[in-house]
Amino acid sequence: MNELKSLEHATLKVPYEVFNKRYRNAQRVLDVEARQVGSAAGELDAATRKQSVTTGEIDTLLGGMVEKLTTMKRKASEAITEELQAAIVCKKRLEHLKEQAAALAEPSAPQAKPTSYTSQTSLNQWRKVRLDRLLVDYFLRTGYYESANKLADARGLRDLTNVDIYAAAAEVEAELKNKRTARCLQWCADNKSKLRKLNSNMEFKIRIQEFIELVREDKRLEAVRYAKKHFSTYEEDQLKDIQHCMGMLAFPKDTEVEPYRVLLCASRWAALVAQFRREHARLLHPAALGALGVLLQLGLAALHTPQCARAAEPACPACQPPLRALAARLPHAHVSHSRLLCRISRDPLNEHNHPMVLPNGQVYGEKALKEMMKEHGSIICPKTKEVFCMKRVEKVYVM
The missing domain is CATH 3.30.40.10 (Zinc/RING finger domain, C3HC4 (zinc finger))
Incomplete structure (x- = not known):
């Protein structure tokens, strides 16, 4: 169970955060609609107190109030549907994680011998599903969105994985690859508080790139105005980057002088895509390494011994390529009682x-x-x- 708590934390955290976000958004929308309905009711009440009011005016006010109530009902229905979908995903993931606990608990029961084979079978099936989940998560983290979607659909794992959440990230990545920043800036604005807690500089890097593109297009006066608007307040560690950007104004766009040549290099867009991918994964789960990488390193570290460096053992996974290259950077297994x-x-x-x-x-x-x-x-x-x-x-x- 300790393994589940540490490695499967994000499995439940992500859909819960989605549910919580939808609930808060629904509350804000309904509060706005409720105020509009209250305002319409107040206007209707004030009109009925007038002696010179006509039936046409009353009819218009009633029509407006009915329209606002209809809009409020529609938005409430949409919000409830979205919240139910998120709650169903939370429930399915919780039930999936409880399956392992149930399978592990059955053999320890007093009369568990007849069902031990069934318990092992169900546990093996759960592990197979978990491996598919980990593979989907790895594909999503590394940008193989099409492969992740195909595997999730083939195994019926859409509710147990984050493929739908990463679909929005894939769209942002596509925009960045096409050298457009609007979607990424909107994503930064939507997650501003969480990104600040993670000390992310994603928005700053995007602003730097927009400034560079203005310089590349020889729109230097516009670049100065852009810098005044977005670089007037900055963190201490951002000053050096801002100084380099302002220094670009004194050089042509085809300069070979460093560091301005690197700033004008087109490969910066690929770096922004890679950074956005990392920041998005951190937003869902702060761990830098996915669950598949953690489990793989744990398994290799348990098998990795000093003998692996001297002679490759055919039966040892840590001695076989490509795992041998991964195991070489891991510490040797500490075994207090060897066999x-x-x-x-x-x-x-x-x-x-x-x-x-x-x-x-x-x-x-x-x-x-x-x-x-x-x-x-x-x-x-x-x-x-x-x-x-x-x-x-x-x-x-x-x-």
Whole structure:
């Protein structure tokens, strides 16, 4: 359960935040509509108190009030529908996470033996669904939106993943790739408070790029006015970037002088796309690494030993490409109580399966060597292919 709490926090947090945001938006909209209805009711009440009021005026005021009530009802209905959709997603994700807890709890019940196979089957099925979810999340984080949508649709995981939320992010990315910033600035405005908590400089970088584009188009006076409007207030760490921008005004757009040449480079747009992708992922979950990356690193770290750097073991995932390159940067596994395993059968070497050493120094389990004797009539070392008889094999005692 600790693993679920730490790794699956975003699974429930994201739809809850969506639900909370829709609820607050609905409250603001309904408050505005309620004030308009109240204002219309006040006008109607004031008109009825007049002695010279006509039926036409009353009819017009009533029509306006009915129209405002109809609008309020429609918006309330839309808000309730959106909130219900978000609540249903929260419920489905919660039920999905509870499935693992139920599957793990069943074998520990007093009469759980007949159902242990069923519990393991359901647990394996849950893990398969979870792996698909993690893959979808990885695709979304790295910008493979089409692959994420196809996998989510094929496995029926739209409610268990954030593909619909990332659809808006994909549109913003497409706009940035086309060198348009309006959608990204709107996204920054919609999430201004959260981005400020994350110390994000996404909006500032977009403003810098808009200034650069004005300079690139030789609209230098307009660029100065733009700088006065958006760069008049700045953070301490932003001053250097602003100074570089203002220095661009003294150089032509095809300058080779640094750092102005880099600022005018078209590759900055790709950097903005990558930054927006990171900021959007941080907005949903502050962790820099997705759940798939965390689990992969945990698994490799548990298998990574100093032996992996000296000799690659065919049965060790941490020794095989491409995982070997990932495991090389991870710390070695800390095992306080290590176990010896037979390299043939992978069974533990203990008092029931004594370690046996061949004349060439290779150590294997007694059971595996006896099975080899029954099958081949001799012992063939899997590593050196040398052939030995059982009499030349000696028992090893580990202190």
